[in-house]
């Protein structure tokens with residue numbers, strides 16, 4: 216027999232599930248439209264407009280397009296319950312929608328957008344008729360572009376977009392369901408070599424070969440890798456290697472990603488990498504310019520209370536959470552990590568009915584397939600149900616906030 220409070224929460228969870236199911240075709244159309252029109256980081260114009268239209272069709276949402284960033288948006292609803300002047304609990308849901316170059320939505324960000332929209336619409340349905348919540352509740356949906364490049368969430372943090380948000384939820388497609396999986400710190404290094412052109416056959420001795428520097432740099436990093444800790448990563452490309460075989464390259468450009476679990480390790484890895492890049496310049500007589508053009512993505516802070524609630528709600532919906540997620544490793548990164556340092560939240564991973572790996576063409580196909588929908592909507596329901604638990608139970612909200620404070624202390 217459920218207690219009165221539990222009975223009310225269950226009724227709210229039933230309401231949100233019915234609402235999400237009632238909107239399933241519209242939600243699928245939303246993510247399919249985004250999937251069919253892949254746009255790169257910072258250029259998600261169609262996705263932005265489509266999501267703004269999705270929320271604007273319901274006049275009870277207050278929608279701000281081009282919110283602080285050209286392709287970010289904000290949709291707000293509420294507050295409900297409580298009296299004028301009462302502190303408001305602002306629950307945030309994040310939508311990502313940037314694709315990858317050449318392979319479209321190979322990370323399923325179209326489904327991230329669908330999960331965020333569905334969970335927000337579901338929570339609204341659960342709250343609409345509530346007049347006696349512990350605190351007034353507001354819902355904020357943030358369209359957070361450019362996760363794969365630029366770090367849209369970090370720009371939004373710096374612009375104050377998260378200042379009044381108390382909880383934050385999103386979920387990411389993967390190969391299995393996991394309420395938490397470690398995502399690590401990442402920093403990009405852009406390396407430019409400047410040499411001197413000359414005819415590569417007639418007067419090669421007159422040239423200073425920037426491609427030699429690039430090749431040496433790549434090789435230096437490749438041998439450095441043997442001496443790195445097993446959970447560190449460094450990987451890169453030669454973005455520009457020259458114009459023609461008979462012109463000794465005067466300019467080359469390389470892009471590298473450096474990843475470590477902890478910030479102090481990142482400093483160590485950056486120093487080792489920089490030594491590799493400068494050695495290549497010295498060996499060839501080139502000048503070198505080393506920059507970090509995008510902000511550092513932080514690791515995701517865990518929140519045990521939110522993760523446990525998510526698992527409990529997910530299991531009630533039939534989600535299987537493997538003891539140890541095996542088929543995908545944690546060596547990936549996300550700008551949600553930076554959000555997790557300023558707002559308590561969760562970023563679960565969810566199965567979409569494929570064993571394909573992210574950032575592959577097979578995953579792109581899976582992210583646009585009908586069979587991903589059941590798992591996508593189920594994830595949205597679990598997120599929304601978790602939000603219901605927290606907004607209805609001040610003790611849980613306190614535990615969430617305690618977890619957040621403890622996790623941040625452990626980072627020091």
Ligand SMILES: NCCC[C@H](NC(=O)CCN)C(=O)O
Nearest residue numbers: 322362363364365547548549
């Ligand atoms: N330049 C940042 C790359 C982030 C990228 N993130 C992911 O793959 C996670 C989901 N999109 C990464 O390479 O880890």
